[in-house]
Amino acid sequence: MSDAIKHECGIVMIRLRKPLEYYQQKYGSWQYGLEKLYLLMEKQHNRGQEGAGISVVRLNAQPGKEYLFRERELGSNAIQDIFGKVYNAIANAPDPSNLPYAGELLLGHLRYSTTGHSGISYVHPFLRRNNWKSRTLALAGNFNLTNVDEIYAQLIQQGQHPRFYGDTYIMLEQMGHYLDREVQHLYNVLVKEQESNPSLVINEEMEKQLDIANVLRRASKNWDGGYAITGQTGQGDAFTMRDPNGIRPAFYYYDDEIIVVASERPVIQTALNVDVDDVHELEPGEAIITRKDGSFALHQILSPGERKACSFERIYFSRGSDRDIYLERKKLGQILARPVLKRVDYDIENTVFSFIPNTAEVAYFGMQQGLEQYRFELEQKEPIAIPRLRFEKVVIKDIKLRTFIAQDSSRNELATHVYDITYGSIIPGIDNLVVIDDSIVRGTTLRQSIIKILDRLHPRKIVIVSSSPQIRYPDCYGIDMSRMNEFCAFKAAIKLLQEHGMQHVIDDVYRKSKAQLNLPKEQMVNYVKEIYAPFSADQISAKMAEMLTPEGTEAKVEIVFQTLEGLAKACPNHTGNWYFSGDYPTPGGNKVVTLAFINYIDGVQQRSYQS
Numbered sequence: 001m002s003d004a005i006k007h008e009c010g011i012v013m014i015r016l017r018k019p020l021e022y023y024q025q026k027y028g029s030w031q032y033g034l035e036k037l038y039l040l041m042e043k044q045h046n047r048g049q050e051g052a053g054i055s056v057v058r059l060n061a062q063p064g065k066e067y068l069f070r071e072r073e074l075g076s077n078a079i080q081d082i083f084g085k086v087y088n089a090i091a092n093a094p095d096p097s098n099l100p101y102a103g104e105l106l107l108g109h110l111r112y113s114t115t116g117h118s119g120i121s122y123v124h125p126f127l128r129r130n131n132w133k134s135r136t137l138a139l140a141g142n143f144n145l146t147n148v149d150e151i152y153a154q155l156i157q158q159g160q161h162p163r164f165y166g167d168t169y170i171m172l173e174q175m176g177h178y179l180d181r182e183v184q185h186l187y188n189v190l191v192k193e194q195e196s197n198p199s200l201v202i203n204e205e206m207e208k209q210l211d212i213a214n215v216l217r218r219a220s221k222n223w224d225g226g227y228a229i230t231g232q233t234g235q236g237d238a239f240t241m242r243d244p245n246g247i248r249p250a251f252y253y254y255d256d257e258i259i260v261v262a263s264e265r266p267v268i269q270t271a272l273n274v275d276v277d278d279v280h281e282l283e284p285g286e287a288i289i290t291r292k293d294g295s296f297a298l299h300q301i302l303s304p305g306e307r308k309a310c311s312f313e314r315i316y317f318s319r320g321s322d323r324d325i326y327l328e329r330k331k332l333g334q335i336l337a338r339p340v341l342k343r344v345d346y347d348i349e350n351t352v353f354s355f356i357p358n359t360a361e362v363a364y365f366g367m368q369q370g371l372e373q374y375r376f377e378l379e380q381k382e383p384i385a386i387p388r389l390r391f392e393k394v395v396i397k398d399i400k401l402r403t404f405i406a407q408d409s410s411r412n413e414l415a416t417h418v419y420d421i422t423y424g425s426i427i428p429g430i431d432n433l434v435v436i437d438d439s440i441v442r443g444t445t446l447r448q449s450i451i452k453i454l455d456r457l458h459p460r461k462i463v464i465v466s467s468s469p470q471i472r473y474p475d476c477y478g479i480d481m482s483r484m485n486e487f488c489a490f491k492a493a494i495k496l497l498q499e500h501g502m503q504h505v506i507d508d509v510y511r512k513s514k515a516q517l518n519l520p521k522e523q524m525v526n527y528v529k530e531i532y533a534p535f536s537a538d539q540i541s542a543k544m545a546e547m548l549t550p551e552g553t554e555a556k557v558e559i560v561f562q563t564l565e566g567l568a569k570a571c572p573n574h575t576g577n578w579y580f581s582g583d584y585p586t587p588g589g590n591k592v593v594t595l596a597f598i599n600y601i602d603g604v605q606q607r608s609y610q611s
Helices: 020-027 032-042 078-089 148-157 167-196 202-209 212-220 265-272 311-317 323-335 337-343 361-381 408-415 444-455 488-499 503-515 537-548 564-570 587-602
Strands: 010-016 051-057 068-074 105-111 126-128 137-145 225-233 238-242 251-254 258-262 286-290 296-300 351-355 395-397 419-421 432-437 461-466 556-561
Touching (some): 010 032, 010 225, 020 032, 032 051, 032 078, 051 078, 105 137, 126 167, 167 202, 167 225, 258 265, 311 323, 323 337, 323 564, 351 361, 444 537
Parallel strands (some): 351 432, 432 461, 461 556
Antiparallel strands (some): 251 258, 286 296, 395 419
């Protein structure tokens, strides 16, 4: 509803454990792997609408023949465009021999920019080619690093000359560096062994002995951030690794025919028609590594830290078809039923409950259950007839109108027509109107569109409900929320401080933030918490409602947010709530929020991290 947050990126890794001819005989097509890759990517299209890419490795390619194929496209139709090219290249070919994209190791990525960078050069998989198949590396992921500057300096210190500055390039070059060293070390060992054993074939032994787990350990030991990173080498190794706090999600499935990794569990269930218990979650700091011979193993690459899995995955990003996410979103709505009733003075007879499509629909079902439970309790206590609850679809999302008009006033007028309302759904001047959504970030759409069109129905009161708590702090682990002035809650707190004659609080936070800029990130503190400390969540909500109410609105507008306690109750296994609480799971988070606040005070319009 209120300015959709950019989604996470999505990843897919497939390892076919049988020759392509096996799938031709069993499933009628050697393209079985490509078909599953397409389906897994489409089912995660919610995670990437700015671009997509794939890479495919053919095992046992003969010298002189290509063994790694990559295709990338920009735009919301990138998946269809990619596979259109792929299928055109292999059209009407019954035999996969020497065809492009005919391989057993497949990688897919869906891009949703979290850094503002765009263009085909930013679309994964990134590729580092080499004449040695064992040193050729393709890399993709769902991540942001907070300490790119530190790692960049390390690469230079090692004697490298990075061509670009960004976390994906840096991770690719760092992994490539340690892959080169691992290959060279193993090669030196094998050359010596060959002196006493002339029949030893170095390439074959390389494929058996190359230690990808060690490459990951050495490359990732200084990464600070949230990541689910996946990659493949030209010789047929593949890996997916999760950050030690489990911030970014990754799930896997395996049987004797296939190994699959994806960002979301239900897409694996759907694509492979398997039960929920057959899909496993990759643990924090863990990697699944597959070898050329089709074997795989789980490796603990980094020691797991405190588990801080992203709670926004549960509230908003991931598909609601996941069994657990569906129940959690319903619980988020159910918890809000009593606070909402309080805002309408428990007047269920003259209140209409609705939602803003479409991601909030499941929370709406939960709120319905909470309201129905309240009504049931009234019936048990009171002998009188209790009014029925009134649920309506008041708001309908129309098309996303293109903002091709340059003038702000005209563009804002167009924005008001993104949503339609159901006329006659409430009684003018009598009914309260409650609408639930999953989050409120900037509030721009609320102010410019939603509240205006809801007010056309002439409700007595409009109550906007957010199934997530107030978003107060920037993210730096994969969500495009990096500037303090993007957060309506922050601007409301600043406004309250100014109105209460407490400018000194802002000045003190700025002074203390500046004073720690030269400290190691491990010693930095999130002083921005002090901006919010003088006020209750209700006071900040009330100020937000005041700031977001357009001039001329007739109805009284109130905003109800989920509490941190409610979030923890609904999503007990996903405690990563730093954007609400300011409690960052890695030291780099405190560095990011410090820079974001300083940039806000200094009027610098740039991200507080570079990626």
